[in-house]
Amino acid sequence: MRSKIAIYIICMGAFLLGGSLQAQQVSVVVTGKVLDKYNRPVPGVTVNSANGRNGTATNAAGDFTLQVDDNSEQLRFYAKGYARQSVSVAGGALPPVILQTDAHKQDEVVQLGYSSQLRREVTGAVATVTGDVLERSPVANLTQTLAGRLPGLTTMETYSELSRANTNLFVRGISSARQNGPLVIIDGIMCAYNSNQTLEYISANEIESISILKDASTQALYGIQGANGVLVVTTKRGQKGDLKVNVRMDQSFQEVTTKPTFYHSFDYASMRNQAAENDGLGKNYLFSEEQLKGYKDGSNKELYPDNNWYEKYMNDLAMMQRVAVNVSAGSDKVQFFSNINVMHQGGQFKTDQTKYNPNANNVWVNYRSNLDMTLNKYIKAFLRLSGNVKRERTPGSGNSTIYGSFFQMPPTTYGPLTPVVTDPATGKIINPGGQVITTKNVGAPTYGMLNRSGYYRHTVTNIYSQVGLDVDMSFLTKGLSLTGTFAYQTNSVGSLGTTQNYERWMRTDDPDELTFIRKGSENNTPLAYGKSHSYYYHLTYNAMLNYQRSFGKHSINALGYMFFQNLTKADVGAPALLPYNRVSSGAEAAYAYDSRYFLKLDVGYSGSEQYARNARYIATPAVAVGWEVANEHFMSSLDWLSQLKLRASWGQTGNDQSGLARFAYLDNVSISGGGPIGYLQYVIKENQTGNPNVQAEVSTKTNAGIDLGLFHALTISVDVFKEKMTNMVVAVSSKVPLYQGVPLGNYPRMNAGTFENKGYEIALNYTKDLSRDLNISLCGQFSYQKNTIINWNEANRTADYAYRKREEGFSFGQEFGYLVDYSNGNGFFNSAEEITSSKLSYSMGKPRVGDLIYKDLNGDHIIDDRDKAPIGNGMLPRQVYAISGGVRYKAFDLNFLFQGTGEFSSIYGGQGVYETDYDGVFGARHANAWTPERYANQEPISYPALSLKKSVSQEANDFFSYNRSYIRLKNIEIGYTLPASVARRITAEKIRVLLSGQNLFTWHHMKSDDFGPEGGGYTSFPVYKVYNIGVSVGF
Amino acid sequence: MKRIYIYSLLLSLLAMGACKKALDMAPDGKISINDVFADSVKVGAFLNTCYANLPVKGTRYFFWSRGPVAWSDDAWDTDAESEPTLMAGRLYNGDATAGNHPALDISTDAGNGKYWERYWTSIRNCALFISRIDSANVSNPTDRKRWRAEAHLLRAYYYSELLKWFGAAVPVEREPHNFTDDFSKLKKESYYNVVKFIMEDCDAALATEELPWRITISAESGRVTKALAEAIKSKMMLFAASPLYNEGKNYWEEAYAVNKASLASLRANGYALYNKVNLPHIYLAEEAYLGPDKNPYTALYNEYFTQVMAYADNPIDKETIFQSRDGQGNIWNIDGIGAQDGYKSGTCPTQELVDAYETINGQPILNPDNPYLDEKHTQPNYNTANTQYNPAKPYENRDPRFYASIYYNGSKRKAWWGFSEVKESYENYPAPIGNRTRVVATYLGEPQTGISPSERKATRTGYFERKFLHPNSGNDNPVGGANYKYFRLGEVILNFAEAAAEADKLGEARTAVNEIRARAGMPDLPDMPKAQLIQRIHNERRVELAMEEHRYFDVRRWTSPTGDLSKTGKWVTAMEITRKPDGTFTYKRRPVRETERRNYTNRFLWLPVPLAEANRLLSITGANWQNTGW
Known part of the structure; x- marks a missing residue:
């Protein structure tokens, strides 16, 4: 509290001083032109005075005019992709400024969350991508655009319902044995809750850049929130210069990538x-x-129907339309960037309810306004407002339930509605029919869920805003400034539910007659209305002191910050309803000498209400060094070597998302009325036993990297890393026996586990102007990460287990199952004799002829839990890679991205993988199931003998382990920029039309084409491919 | 220099915001264990928590089954066929592993199942209570002492249950643990030492003046008494001396002494056998059909098990030492004759149990040395000395307790019958739905109560359980099953008889067992050699304590640690009765089903220590805690 008052006083002081310190300025007007090496004008180059007060940007012709009144002696020029350049200020027209291309992006600003660095100064491991690259993906959700764009980022699209698609993100895999994604920082504010959802509220066209922070030297500053990696989103700012308007319109067609066999x-x-x-x-x-x-x-x-329910209910294409308008302008006093984005997604179902429309339909509007103001010589203010309104309609049963239900009803079912029965003699209607048909085993048939279950309308409103002051404190010492930011997010979801129920009818067993009987007691009901609501808010306060100065060859960049978070989640039950508070602070100092030697020191000091006072705060120090060898004098003769930077970092970073119950340091004892002995009236319930010593997990991370630049065209970056956590929060499952009496679920968790994560990343980038009209670029990136649970208190299984441990020594999420014994050629019991002679007995039932033969790993002739072996590599792909490239020829441009994963598999089961659900759901592999005839004829066999009920083959085993490696043409875009003369006809500066596609082709090793390597399996919406046509107009 | 001051000033201003309290949690109604022991009402509440894992036995094993009764050779559970993936069905198939044992893992209904977890939790609660009670805030000293005694006694009870189920796989835990404790030094105690510890706790309770011998007001129902302490001592010392647990040592002398003392103090404090019919208008009425001839011994035996002990200074029922808090539900619906108007028959007494009832002259039916000539028990080895038994009329002239405990072919029941008779039910046709007297016919083909291999409301064995079934209960007269009697004086007398016989006090043993026989209207056992007397005492236990969950544990403790239950549990038989056109019957013994019960092997002498716990104990202590075979 006191610090807030202090900040306030300083700010007020600065205001007062601001007026009196206004000194007499000399004003000159500078004009000029900026050209590239082919003497083409470069538009959009920022031109700033060295002291930073004056600035503008070049227009389409590369011209600029700037009034310089801050006594600057130099003008600085920068445009993305070009090297920075400084020119001495002289009144009047300057000679043309020629920008050189910056093939290694050394002059690009890399956003590190609270701070930023030029890439040439970066000592840690950071990957970045700019918003215009992400914009190439014609998809609804920002997280879907990231695949293959950032080396070290693993993306897994686990859920693909249109408008709710969810892509899990992992920076360098995981740092502890749980599925934790990265911390998201948006414009300098940590967004720790629902970060995936938070990203959904931002569209690619309002993004300047996204960085991922991968090593301790970049994460340490964020303390207890840093260890899982940090995703830094920076939105666009208004630039000084003329008003720019950009309009983009897209029409997309979305189609599933896989269709299960029907x-x-x-x-x-x-x-x-x-x-x-x-x-x-x-x-x-x-x-x-x-x-x-x-x-x-x-x-x-x-009498003998043949219904393809999938085709009956599912359209081939779902439509999506998007319009985005960006407006940006700025003077020396005020700069703004505004954006509005409207999107509509149509439904994919075929419905025939006429009284209301139950089909999926979504309208999203999101907007943003970033305003930067210079109030006086010392004070700048900024205001960043963004909002999101999403109106989502789904059928009463939800889209995903409906998709999953397509496969439940057999094709032999008559339907979907009972027929009209007329008297053959009189033609009079005896029974009007029209009731929903189901089977004995299907509780809710698709037709009913889709057309007779009402609909939901969810309205999501999300407001995210930041307001802050930036005070120049150079009156104390040059280079010092203080920034205070207050940010809040409120999110509310109002749901109107209109629900109804419907009668179910079933066909009688008589195959020769089409007669139906009613099933169950369900009734045709009118729509009933209901309403529900959820709400959360998030308040953050951030104060930061910055110091930035150069002395000759030395330059220093330092900061100290304090951050307080108050978050109230949507939960309404105690203790989750209590606010979640965090305090973080930290300091950073980066030092560079002569662009050759770099040193960066960081320390974070942070805590949360999750821990007891004495264990609440942890310090996370880190250090990083860099050496740009290419800038050494002795290297200057090597002209082909444009960059050779060595980087190394070591440090610690923390994690407070350890799967602990809230307030894990406190006992949770409650008293309530009742109990076995009435006389005693009350009874005590002991829940969690507190561990006052439990604290945040700390991961120690080491990174070594090299950036090699050759011929001013090829950049090669290699990073090797190792992360180790020795205080991972683990349950006590092996250390504490039950006889001590506290149920293990209530037993304190301890900081006793060890986890390791290792890997490397390679990124290649080649870009070259082959001629004035032809530019090509080619990028490749490969990352590999492997995590190992070294210790998490796992108890040894008894000696008769083939594998006495199932977690320790394996990657997180390691699957175990039976191994199929293929020694007889095909892995199936092909005859009754084979079953007998195998001497095996199966604990889960009696094997039939045609069932899988499992390896008896412990040799006891009994196939049971003891014989299970590791299958696959855990829950994350170990390899992630991408190849992308582009060609620009005159007005045409082409960009593509292939993206893939490797060393990843999962065991699947359930509906469609097994054949026994409901009335039998058959997938592609079942067509060639084992039969004696097929075996005798030596035909290919793709599945064990079919069964009506669970067979011994339907177990976790390597037969059902699917290799989920894939490579996919993730994105392709072809654009054509219309001649400027055409554009000018509609007073536009630039018109570009484009065709693009997402997920167009996939190559994979899955055992069937029923469902894809990414996504949630047989019954989940598959990943969509998208065809898009768009136009973008700049004014 | 000046700059450094300014920076440090500004930084410290920032850091001060991190004042300690900012992250202290808001109060949310939690209390701590210290708060509990600081308030008398909460201390009492914690004692209540110590009671929380007392199992409700009787019919309350999942799912309305009698658990160990049907897992022993006393009975066959109709659910074995109707719900084959649950309790009895899986056990009969031997389908149990340390990781998934039906008796442990199916359901934790009514305090049954998950014994290892639950009893240790309660033992720790008791230990915590004992360690804190002396310094706790309790409003009066009487409560403090009585509560302390109750905690000791409850701990003894939980320990005794662990021993019964798991055998000597347990450590002795006197003090509550702290979560930072090291568990590596721990070891299993011998059975005998654990029993000593149990008796120590019981003695602590017995030495407490404030702990009563009897609960006299119903508000205090469920609380433990000194009588329970004596009963636990009696039972556990008998167990410790038995072959399965004695580790080759002879503890019979001690078992005799402990039992003698316990029995004496129980008697001295008002406990006595239930010895007369108190409700003759019900139990001696014609429509009760108790005994072929309104036998008062049959009536009193049935009355005892179908009535609840009242909490009073001088109750009618002075035999019951400890009964469950809850009743056993509607027995006719879930454990009697399912066909009546119920859900299932549940417990079907076996032919082996029926064979154990002597004839009224005190002679065994079968040769006690070798009752069956074949493995499958289909060829009875009749006792040649018995002249009263007629295999063609097997249910005549039997022990009065037989008629109180079992419905057999030809017995009668007046109650609500929820169906009208069809003509295949020759004895009963015609009759409408309603309250009426019906002949319980169990022969093959009888449409309602006839023997059936799969029908849930029929019988598997030719018999129905009646011991706990009120003679006239039904849908129109829903008399619930009486509270289950965990301990009764009858058991203590038989414990004493067995210990005395084993300790060569044959005279005292005979006197004790004859007291039980006399109450049932059976003649005294004559003088006989020790081995023979022990056989007869074992049989008396089987009959007197039939279907009271004793048989399951008795056949185990009488076995050697390397033995198995193939003699008793492997094959159990049904009486398949065929009705001839002239109304007479032929009797054929056959296994209840064609495959043997597979829960007879050595490993089934104990429950397994739950797999995860055995793995943990192995990791922590380096020793294998798992019971043999699991």
Whole structure:
């Protein structure tokens, strides 16, 4: 509190002083032109006076006019992709300024969250991408644009429902044995809650850049929130110069990348019969020969339907339209950037409800206004406002439930509605029909969920804003400034639910008649209305002291900050409803000598209410050094070597998201009425036992890197890293026996685990102007990370286990299952003799002929839990890579991105992978299931003998482990910029039309094409591919 | 220099914001253990917590089953076929592992299941209570002492249950642990030493004047008494001396002494056998059909098990030492004759149990040395000395307790029958739905109560359980099952009889067992050699304590640690009765099902220590704590 008052007083003082210190200025007007090496004008170059008060930007012709009144002796020129340049100020027209290309991006500003550095000064491990690159992806959610753009970032699109698509992000994998994503910092403010959702509220076209901070020297400053990596989002700022308006319109067509197999009635019925026969129920157990014939010849679709439910309910394409308008301008006093973005996503379902529209439909509007003001000589103010309104309509059962239900009803089901029954003699309607048909095993059929369950309308409003003052304190000492920022986010979701229920009917067992009986007691009800609401807010206060100065060859950049967070989550139950508070502080000092030697020191000191006072705060120090060898005099003769920088860092960074219950340091004892002995009236319930010593996890990270620049065209960066956490919060599952009496779920967790994460990243970038009209670029990036749980208190299993440990020594999320024994050629029991002679007994049931043979790893002839072996590599891909490139030829441009993962697999199960759910759901692999005939004829066999109920083959095993490696044409964009003469006709400066696509082709090793390597499996919305046509107009 | 001052000033201003309290949590209604022991009401509440894991036995094993009764050779559970993936079904198939044992892991309903976790939790609660009670804020000294005694006694009870289920796989834990404790030094105690510890706790309770011998007001129902302490001592010392647990040592003398003392002090403090029919209008009425001839011994035995002990100074029921807080539910619905109007039959007594009832002249039916000639128990080895038993009329002239405990072919029941009779039910046709007397016919083909391999409301064995079933209860007369009797004087007398016989005090042993027989209307056992007397005492236990969860533990403790239960538990039989057109019956013994019960092997002598716990203990102490075979 006291510090706030102090800041206030300083600010007030600065205001008062500001007036009196206004000194007499000399004013000169400078004009000039900025050209590239081909003498083409460069538009949009920022031109600033060295003292920073005056600035402008070049226009389309590369011309600028600037009034310099701050006594600056130099003008500075910078445009993205070019080297910075300084020119002495002289009144009147300057000679043309020629910008040189900056192939290694050494002059690019790299955002580090609270601070920034030129890339040439960077000592840590940071990857960046600019907003215009992300804009190439025609997708709804920002997180979907990041794949393949940032070396060291693993992206996994786990959920693809349109408008709710969720991509999990991991910076260098994970730093502890849990699925923690990075901290998101937006414009210098940490957004620790729902960060994935927070990113959803920002569109690519309002983004200047995104950086990921990968090593301790860049994360340490953020203390207990830094260890999982940091994703720094910087939005666009207004530039000094003329008003610029940019309008972009897109029309996109979205199509699923995979469609599960859907069988015809005859195939389905045959496979069900085959399954029954395998189970020993005899031939034609479920469908008679006559029925099979009926399904096969297909002449009577009434009695023998053949319904493809997927086609009945799912459109091929879903539409998306987007319009974005960016407006930006600035004078020396005020600069602003404003943006509005409107998006509409249509639904993908075929519906036929006429009274209301249940189909998915989403409208998003988001806007942003970033305003920077210079109030007087000492004080600048800024205001960043952004908001998001999302109106989302879904069918009453939700989009994803409906998608998953397509596969439940067999194709042999008549439907979706009961037929009208008329009297054949009189033609009078006996029964109007129109009731929803289901089967014995399907509780809620798709038709009913889609058309007779009402709809939901969710309205999300999210406001995020920052306001702050920046006080120049050079009256104390030159280079000192103080910034105070207050930021808040409020998010509310109001949901209007209109729900209804409907009767279910079932066809009778008689195959020769089309008659229906009612199932259950469900009723046709009118729409009922309901409303619900959730809300959260997030307040942050940040104060920062900056010091920046150069003395000859020395330059220093330092800061100290303090941050207080008060977050109230959407939860309404105690203790989650109590605010989440954090205090972080830290200091950073970067020193550079002669652009050759670099040193950066960081320390974070931070704590949260999660810990007891004595264990609340942790300090996280870090140090980084860099040496630009290419700038040494002895290297100056090597002209081909344009960069050779060695980097190394060591440090610590923390994590307070350790899976602990809230206030883990406190006992949670409660008293309530009742209990076994009435006489005693009350009973005590002991819940969590507190561990007063539990504290934030600390990860120690080492990074070594080299940046090599060759021929001013090729950049090669290699980073090697190792992270180790020795105080990981773990349960006591092996250290503490139950006989001590506290249930282990309540037992204190301890900082006793050890976790390691190692890997490397390689990034290559080649860019070259081959001629005035032709520019090419090619990038490649590869990252590898492997984590290992060294210790997490896992108890040894008994000696008869093939693997006595299942976590320690393995990567987090290691899967275990049976290994199929292929020694007989195909891995199946091909005859009853094979079962007998194997001498194996299966603990989960009796194997049938055609079931999988499992390896008896412990040799006890019993297949059970003891025989399970590790399968796969854990929950994250170990390899992530991308190849991207572009060509610009005259007015045409082409950019592409291939992106992929490797060393990743998962065991799948459930509906469609197994054949037994509901009335039998068959996927692609089931078509060639084991049968004696197929075996005898040596035909390919892709699946164990089908079954009507869970068979011994349906276990976690390597037969169901799918290799999820893939490479995908993630993005491609072809643009054509119309001639300027055409643009001018509509008073525009630039018109560009473009075609783009996302996820167009995928190459993978999955065992079937029913579902893709990314995404949530058989019953989840698959990843979408997007075809897009767009136009962008600049004024 | 000046600059440095300014920087440090500004930085310290920033840092001061991090004042300590900023991150202290807001109060949210939590209390600490210290708060608990600072307030008399909360101290009492914590004692209440110590009671929390007392299991409700009887029918309350998942799912309304009698658990160990049906897992022993006393009975077959109809749910084994109806719910084969649950308790009895899995056990009969031997489908149990340390990681997933039906008796441990199916359900924690009513305090059953998860014994290892729950009893240790309660033992720790008791230990914590004992360690804090002396310095706790308790409003009066009587409460302090009585509560302390209760905690000791509850701990003894939980320990006794752990021993019964898991055998000697447990350590002795006197003090509550701190979470920073090192557990590596711990070791399993011998069975005998744990029993000593249990008796120590019981003695602490017995030495407390403030702990009563009997609960006399119903408001205090469920609280433990000195009588319970004596009963636990009696039982656990008997167990410690038994072959499975005695580690080759002879503790019978001690078992005899402990039992003698316990029995004497129980008697001295008002405990006595239930010895007369108190509700003759019910139990001796014609419509009770207790005993072929309104037998008062049959009536009193049935009355005892179907009535609740009242909490009073001088209750009618002076035999019950400790009963459960809750009743056993509607027995006719879940544990009697399912066909009546119920959900299932549940417990079906086996032919082996039926064979154990002597004839009224005191002669065993089968040869006690070798009751069956074949492994599957289908060929009875009749006792040649018994002249009263007629295999063609097997249910005549039997121990009065037989008629109080079992519905057999030809027995009668007046109650609500929820169906009208069809003509295949020859004895009962015609009759409408309603309250009426029905012949409980169990023969093959009887449409309602006939033997069936799979029907949940029928019988698997040819018999239905009646011991806990009120004679006339049904949907129109919903008399719930009486509270389950954990301990009763009858058991203590039989404990004493067995210990005395084993300790060569044959005369005292015979006197004790004859007291039980006399109450049942059975003649005294004559003088006989020790081995023979022990056999007869074992059989008396089986009959007197039938379906009271004793048999499961008795057959185990009578076995050697390397033995198994193949003689008793592997094959259990049904009486398949065929009705001839003339109304007479033929009787055929057959296994209840064609495959053996697989829960007879050596490892089933104990429950496994839960897998994760055994793994932990191995990791921590380096020793294998797992029971043999698991």
